[in-house]
Amino acid sequence: MIKNYYTKIKKFILKQIPKIKDFFNRYKKPVRIVFYVISFIIIFLLCLELTLRYLTPTDFIKNKITAAVSQNCNADLELGKIRAGLSGVEIKNVYITSEGENIASARRVLLKLSFPSVFKRRFNVNKVLVEGVKLNILRDKNGVFNFERILPAETQGDKKQQGSASSGAPLIKLLVQRIRIDGSQIIFTDEVEDIKINVSSLGLDVEDFNFDKPFLITLNAIFSLGYKNMEAADINVGFSVNADFASFNFEKAFVEIKDLIASFNTSSLYLRGKIVNFNAPKIVFNTGTHRLVSESFKEIIPDLPEFDLTSFKTNTSLNVDLPSQKITINSFNLNTVFTDINAEGYLKAGQTLEYDIKTQGMLTLAQLPDALPMAAEYKPQGAVEWDLKAEANDISGALAFKDIAAFLPQAGDLNEVNAEVNIKSVKDISMPELKGKLNKRDFYAKVKFLMTDTAGSLDVIFKAQRLFINPTAEVRKQMFAPASAKEDAKAEEKIKESLEQTQRRITEKLGLPPFRIKLDFDVKSLDAPLISAENVKFKANMKDVTIMLDKVRGNMSLNASDGQIKDIYTITNANAVTRVLFMSVNVVSRVINSLNVIGVLKGLAGNVASVTGISGSKDESEDIDYSSEDGSYKIKGKMDFDIFATALDFNGGKTTIKQGSFVSELLSFKLAGDMNFNTRDIKMTVNAAPGRHKEEGIMPLTIKIGGTIDEPQGSMSMLSSVASLLKGTLLNNPASNLIKSGVVSLYNDNGEEVATPEEAAEEFDQK
Numbered sequence: 001m002i003k004n005y006y007t008k009i010k011k012f013i014l015k016q017i018p019k020i021k022d023f024f025n026r027y028k029k030p031v032r033i034v035f036y037v038i039s040f041i042i043i044f045l046l047c048l049e050l051t052l053r054y055l056t057p058t059d060f061i062k063n064k065i066t067a068a069v070s071q072n073c074n075a076d077l078e079l080g081k082i083r084a085g086l087s088g089v090e091i092k093n094v095y096i097t098s099e100g101e102n103i104a105s106a107r108r109v110l111l112k113l114s115f116p117s118v119f120k121r122r123f124n125v126n127k128v129l130v131e132g133v134k135l136n137i138l139r140d141k142n143g144v145f146n147f148e149r150i151l152p153a154e155t156q157g158d159k160k161q162q163g164s165a166s167s168g169a170p171l172i173k174l175l176v177q178r179i180r181i182d183g184s185q186i187i188f189t190d191e192v193e194d195i196k197i198n199v200s201s202l203g204l205d206v207e208d209f210n211f212d213k214p215f216l217i218t219l220n221a222i223f224s225l226g227y228k229n230m231e232a233a234d235i236n237v238g239f240s241v242n243a244d245f246a247s248f249n250f251e252k253a254f255v256e257i258k259d260l261i262a263s264f265n266t267s268s269l270y271l272r273g274k275i276v277n278f279n280a281p282k283i284v285f286n287t288g289t290h291r292l293v294s295e296s297f298k299e300i301i302p303d304l305p306e307f308d309l310t311s312f313k314t315n316t317s318l319n320v321d322l323p324s325q326k327i328t329i330n331s332f333n334l335n336t337v338f339t340d341i342n343a344e345g346y347l348k349a350g351q352t353l354e355y356d357i358k359t360q361g362m363l364t365l366a367q368l369p370d371a372l373p374m375a376a377e378y379k380p381q382g383a384v385e386w387d388l389k390a391e392a393n394d395i396s397g398a399l400a401f402k403d404i405a406a407f408l409p410q411a412g413d414l415n416e417v418n419a420e421v422n423i424k425s426v427k428d429i430s431m432p433e434l435k436g437k438l439n440k441r442d443f444y445a446k447v448k449f450l451m452t453d454t455a456g457s458l459d460v461i462f463k464a465q466r467l468f469i470n471p472t473a474e475v476r477k478q479m480f481a482p483a484s485a486k487e488d489a490k491a492e493e494k495i496k497e498s499l500e501q502t503q504r505r506i507t508e509k510l511g512l513p514p515f516r517i518k519l520d521f522d523v524k525s526l527d528a529p530l531i532s533a534e535n536v537k538f539k540a541n542m543k544d545v546t547i548m549l550d551k552v553r554g555n556m557s558l559n560a561s562d563g564q565i566k567d568i569y570t571i572t573n574a575n576a577v578t579r580v581l582f583m584s585v586n587v588v589s590r591v592i593n594s595l596n597v598i599g600v601l602k603g604l605a606g607n608v609a610s611v612t613g614i615s616g617s618k619d620e621s622e623d624i625d626y627s628s629e630d631g632s633y634k635i636k637g638k639m640d641f642d643i644f645a646t647a648l649d650f651n652g653g654k655t656t657i658k659q660g661s662f663v664s665e666l667l668s669f670k671l672a673g674d675m676n677f678n679t680r681d682i683k684m685t686v687n688a689a690p691g692r693h694k695e696e697g698i699m700p701l702t703i704k705i706g707g708t709i710d711e712p713q714g715s716m717s718m719l720s721s722v723a724s725l726l727k728g729t730l731l732n733n734p735a736s737n738l739i740k741s742g743v744v745s746l747y748n749d750n751g752e753e754v755a756t757p758e759e760a761a762e763e764f765d766q767k
Contacts, residue, residue, distance in 0.1 A: 074098060075150035088112040088126075098150045107132025107183075126177050133184035133202070141191045179206040198224040214244040233300050236263045250278035257285070265296035281320040288313040306373045311337040325349040329357065338367035345390075356391040365404070381405035382417070394425050404436070410470045412439040419445075427451040441465035456515040466525040514544040514551060526563075530571040533563025533644070542650060557647040557659075565639040640664055642692060657684070668693035673705070680708040 062079045069077040080093030088111045096104040110129040138146040184202040189195075202221045209215045220238040239260035246252035253276075260271040269292065273285025292309040317330040325348060332343040345357030365380035382404035388397035404417035417436035423429050427450065434445040443464035450457045521538040542554030565571060639662075647659035660671040668691065673684030686703040707713035 073150045075103070096150070098146070101136070101138075101146060102134075103136055103146060103150065105132075105134045106130055128179045130181045131183055133181060135184075135186045137186070137188045139188075139190045139192060143192055177208055179209055180204070194228045196226040198226075200224065211245045212247050214242055217241045217243060233264065237261070253278045261290075265299075267292045267296035280322070281318075283318040283320065284316070286313070286315045308371055308373075309336065311335070311371070337370050338365075339363045354392075356389070358387075358389045360387045361385070365406070377407070377409070379405070379407045388423070396423050396425055398422055401434075412468055414438055415440070427456075438464065439466065439468065443467070451513065451515075453513065455513050457517070458515055459518045461520045463522045464524070467523045467527070469528045514546055516543045517541075517545050526560075530566050531560075531563060532566070533560035533641075536560045536563075551652055552650045553652060555647070555649050557645075559645045560641075561643055563641055563644065565641065565644070568639055652678075654678070663692055665692060667691065669703075682706065682708060 062082060066077045066079065069075065075096050075098040078093075078095040078097070079091055081091075083090040090111075091109045092107070094106040094109060095102060108129070108131040110127070110131075111125065112127040112129075114126055136146070140146070181202065181204040184204075186197075186199040186202065188197040188199075200222045203219065205216075205218045207216045218238075218240045221236075223235045223237055225233055225235070237260075240258040242254075242256040242258060244252075244254055246254075254274060256274045257272055262269050268290045269287065270290060271285060271287045273283065275281055275283050289310055289312045292307075292312060294304050294307045297304050313335045315331070315333045317332075319328040319330060320326070321328070326346060327348075328346045329344050332341075334341040339361060341359060341361035343357055343359040345355065347357075348354040363384040365382050365384070368380055369376035383402045384404075385400045385402065386397065388395055388399070399421040401417055401419045401421075405413075405415045407413055415437045417434070419431055419434035421429065421431050429447075429449045431445070431447040434447075436443055441464070444462070446459075446461040448457070448459040517540055519538065519540040521536070523536045524534070526533050526536045537559045538557070540554070540556040542552050542556060544551040544553055546552070641662055641664045643661060643663040645659055645661045646657070649656040649658055655675040657671060657673050657675070662669050667688055669686050669688035671684050671686045673682065675682045675684075682705060684703075684705040686705060688701040688703060705713070
């Protein structure tokens with residue numbers, strides 16, 4: 001079959017030969033002219049190619065180029081071998097140096113031209129290839145870049161010449177079919193910020209580059225970032241972009257990001273989008289993760305919590321108004337396995353940032369451990385929903401908690417929590433009702449916060465059957481860390497300075513006015529780090545409240561039973577509220593320490609016991625923690641109590657203690673007096689007695705306290721004789737079990753008196 005085709009082709013050619021001969025015979029002269037012209041062109045181009053390649057004075061050209069560069073720039077240009085031909089120009093080993101420093105270099109530069117296009121007023125470059133580029137950019141400690149010194153200084157004449165040259169239509173159109181940069185590196189060193197960025201394995205490919213039609217750009221590189229002592233991390237980046245300058249008609253110009261991928265170890269993120277109309281840009285893009293896990297970053301951040309954000313996705317649509325510097329967010333959506341967020345609005349730059357952004361979203365707590373495994377131990381359930389608006393430095397909207405449940409290591413099991421938070425502004429927030437269960441026991445709360453330029457108010461109601469707060473070991477250690485003697489001496493002054501500084505900062509910077517505070521706490525059983533008690537009732541109704549409490553008016557009360565103050569000095573310094581509630585007990589305890597009151601009371605009880613021959617059977621030191629160094633007894637901080645009650649009235653910073661009682665196994669006292677938070681002066685009268693002693697009874701030991709809150713001073717007086725003690729105190733009120741047992745021993749088994757109180761007192765005084 002092949003043979004038949006060959007035969008047919010041969011016959012066809014043989015038939016055409018006579019026709020061809022006839023054509024040449026008929027047009028012999030024109031054919032010869034065409035032949036000679038073609039031959040001449042070929043010979044001319046061949047001679048031109050040979051001339052350019054071998055006879056071009058490359059050394060002369062190099063010297064001219066390097067001299068021109070040195071004359072116009074403060075840099076030296078070094079060129080290696082130059083080869084020129086009709087197809088283009090090749091230059092090897094290009095170096096740019098300044099003051100002995102290599103700023104830029106290229107191993108090879110190749111420019112391939114399309115010679116015939118010149119005759120059509122087009123300059124077609126088939127290919128621009130640059131290999132082995134190395135660029136060193138340095139910002140020294142003075143903030144000056146190394147390339148600044150090589151830039152030529154512009155003169156007014158230069159600017160005018162540039163302006164005149166840029167006017168009018170271009171004489172020739174430029175079309176570059178391909179620009180390629182391979183195996184290149186850019187090193188940026190910032191000595192001011194101690195940053196080093198290394199862009200290596202840089203590859204850039206631009207296809208069909210021109211200003212009239214779309215062209216394609218692709219880039220691949222490895223970015224390495226080093227910051228101070230942080231180990232450098234390699235990030236692989238690659239993108240593919242379609243661009244069209246539309247003959248500089250920016251209204252029709254666009255950039256389309258087909259793919260932009262950044263990867264680090266096993267994690268990667270991508271971005272796709274498009275920008276159209278450069279005069280009024282519209283930007284649409286979406287981002288996401290192929291895989292984003294914490295293991296990828298452990299090398300540079302060893303303590304990074306575990307996470308998996310593989311499901312992370314965003315979709316965004318923006319409009320940019322360049323003249324007014326305004327960005328309009330048409331739509332924004334962020335979606336993960338545990339949340340879905342939507343937003344819209346605008347941002348406007350200027351002297352101050354203007355914005356108006358609305359956002360709606362939902363957080364599904366049950367899915368949170370899928371992305372953040374560290375949340376699994378808290379066993380979260382339920383959902384949080386919001387519909388908020390942010391504008392003019394304010395926020396408004398609503399926040400809802402629906403069937404929230406969680407395990408709180410410091411508090412226990414939280415279940416069935418439901419609440420709505422209404423936000424009219426950051427200065428007007430209310431939570432009409434919060435209900436839930438803590439460790440299967442109900443709790444309830446209601447909050448209202450309102451603030452104006454001149455006043456603020458806070459109303460809080462909280463009721464719970466049992467409240468358990470157990471801080472972590474680290475927090476507890478810091479909370480109860482013992483202070484040195486020197487630190488103890490300056491503690492109060494430091495607190496005062498801190499409060500004054502805090503109040504000044506809040507007043508001047510935040511503009512927080514004096515507040516009216518109304519609080520109502522009712523907890524049947526409380527176990528907190530600094531205090532535990534039963535039937536805790538705390539109420540406050542105060543006006544003009546500031547951090548220093550120097551203008552406050554109103555009242556405050558606390559009642560509790562069967563509890564323990566775990567550290568009276570720490571709880572007093574915890575915050576403003578506890579400072580007021582426990583300051584009186586704090587002052588009393590310090591005066592008791594300075595006057596060795598516990599020693600006096602123990603001596604009193606011991607002397608009575610020695611007279612009677614009977615001593616107490618219980619170790620009272622377990623109830624109030626004290627030390628007995630050098631024969632004196634000092635309260636160390638822990639104070640068990642049967643009853644603790646305090647009621648305070650405030651009037652312009654002056655506090656009147658209407659009621660103050662403390663009943664414990666070791667000692668009991670009641671107090672009354674004044675504390676002035678303006679002058680820091682105090683004036684108190686404390687009546688104390690050994691053992692459990694109810695408030696309505698007569699207490700034998702009187703302590704007068706004066707001085708200041710920071711440096712209280714006290715004096716002590718006691719009933720002059722055991723007789724008056726026995727008559728006026730022990731026999732007329734319920735004193736401690738220890739002393740009452742001694743009184744009984746003054747009588748015989750038949751109830752007959754064996755010694756009068758005066759006689760016993762006389763014997764007691766002699767001893």
